Amino acid sequence: MSIDKNLVAEMTKWRHTLHACPEMAFEEVSTARLVATVMRANGITVQEGVGRTGVVGTLTRGDGPKIGLRADMDALPLLEKNAFAHKSQHDGKMHACGHDGHTAMLLGAAVALSQNKEWQGTINFIFQPAEEAAGGGRAMVEDGLFERFPCDMVFGLHNWPGLPLGRFAINHGPMMASFDTFEIQIQGQGGHAAMPEKSIDSLVCASHLVLALQTIVSRRLPPQETAVVSVTQIHGGEAWNVLPDNAIIRGTVRCFSMVTQRRIHELLVELSEGTAKTHGATATVAYNYAYPATINTAAETDIAILAATATVGEDKVNWDCVPSMASEDFAFMLNAKPGAYIWMGVDRDTSVPLHNPHYDFNDDALAIGAAYWVELVRTTMRGSAA
Template identity: 45%
Template sequence: MPVLPVIEDSTDELTEIFKDLHANPEIGFTEKRTAQVVAEKLRAYGVDEVHTDIAKTGVVGIIKGKGGGSRRIGLRADMDALPIQELTNLAYASKNDGVMHACGHDGHTTMLLGAAKHLAATRDFDGTAVLIFQPAEEGLGGARGMLAEGLFDKFPCDEVYGMHNSPNGEPGTVGICKGAAMAGASFFDITIQGKGSHAAMPQQSRDPLVVASMLVAQIQTIVARNVAPLDACVFSVTQIHAGSAYNVVPDTATLAGTIRYFKDEVCELAESRLRELCEGIGQAYGVEITVDLRNIFDVLMNNDELSDAYLEAAADIVGKENINDAEEPATGSEDFADMLKVVPGAYCRVGHAGTLPLHNPGFVLDPGILPVGASIMARIVERRMPVGGM
């Protein structure tokens, strides 16, 4: 089975929606225009119910299939962009300075709209499709926000499925990593309160820059000398801020970064060692060091059985030869993991012709992926809730 007919006939429309969303990106929890476009399209497609303003800008659509089946399948797409200056030179490049769809969420939103159009037009399933358009995936807690507002209490689902584009230069390939598929993540901010002085008289200071440099080096030993070699963990310092003049030793310095992990106990170990290092180094250098640690993403766990079901649906669209059921785990993170902690489901990656990495200012999502992703999403609903029962 190729791309589903309703979606194939809507390819030009989907491409225009995608280009419009790409040209008008919005940061998490500010996706008002995007949410308005989504809601208008869902209503135009004949979706039975359209609910807006969930976790500020989230949208949920409800489509009822043929018959009175009680099963409910959720499909989720993210809507937010990143604080990146676009450098693609596309004709439909971002109009919003310093904001870009560098992760392809514009494509994900468009694909779910395509699935919605097909499902509302054909209704060739017995049950209810729940379409979840989520805000603020990029580290701002959009999934947790929707859950806190009762997402699955108001719109219960038996299963839920998500999707992400993969700029691997292999259009039409679909892969899933079963089990722990994407890393959990904590973010940290470290503040070093030292004592400033004239740079020509550093003996009068408690130099926070020296302490910050020491910490950056010592943090690397947390993984190297504490985490078991077969347990994956990434500890990255990504920011250092201090000083404002050539001739002044500053009072303070700050560090920031992230921990990525696949086991909660590994995260707990890494966080504990970070606190201990900061306490010890602070005492050794006579400065005060404070640590702010925040869990941002859970480990994304794909259900084995539902992963197989998702791949079977994908194979209907792209062919079995383009399916991979043994993708490598990714150290990147994804807050769809929070939804999967509440409702079982699976998350797949769909390859496309682009090759520049995600979160790159030159990233380009190949629009050719749009009908493929939309068809896979629609097909999993039809397969899991067939007319006449499973």
């Protein structure tokens, strides 16, 4: 189904409005208001405040499948460096991940489906807050999302720089990695930098530990287990001539299974305590299981492939893509319900990466994304259509 040009123009206006007024995690008040207002104007039942600032719109037409369609709404703490008219008006906040486009596309699909008679069942339009490392997906699930708005299956979509406009990519199984964080406290004994033999050097210990952590993936995990362990912060010391008492190491872990997550946690503790003991220091590890891996279920992936194929053609859908080591809190919804997460191409000739201060969602993708959502509903509910 093609999207009416007048609706595409409306989606573009919504997208530009959202881009100019980005809101951070759990602050999406004006974004939620726009979403709720448009849906109510089109006869869609709306519930606000789900998972704090989330919005769910529901359309029911007779008996049939119950599905959830999800878009994320939040922006990033980033200073935009674009100069176009719809650039961010909120300094230090920016839609650098395309969530403005995601919201506009699902909102456009909701309007189109409210006027379309070629389906029968229940559609829950899930507008999620706080995807960017704040766990808005978890907040909605814990707020009773699927008890209050029953879904047999749930679907997500993300724009994907590096994939040409008019193409989709999906995988049966893992799409995005888990996201965990860790903090290691190294406790040594401070002293004079000119007399290190009278101290326990926490910085030397921390330096050895950073290198030791790189052996977790290369030497302690089976090569078939994909994982990333990255140290992203080292803190310690304030003076030129003082060996600090303690040092802090922080970082992130990415992988595709809970078994691997738990094994990496164990190895972090083992290596930290062992390395510290070697240097006469002690180590304490705090490990945070943040986002699970985003793993598609087979039957729902097939539905998404059919919908994408109906939207852009079979030759423009890759259904065996390489998973990303980035993370997505849509995983919390997939942990609760079967479903599928797909990437949509947005590139013309060049690509600006996500989370970049020059990123801007490609408006030419709006009609494609909205059409995909409509086709997904028609594919899922075609057998029930009156």
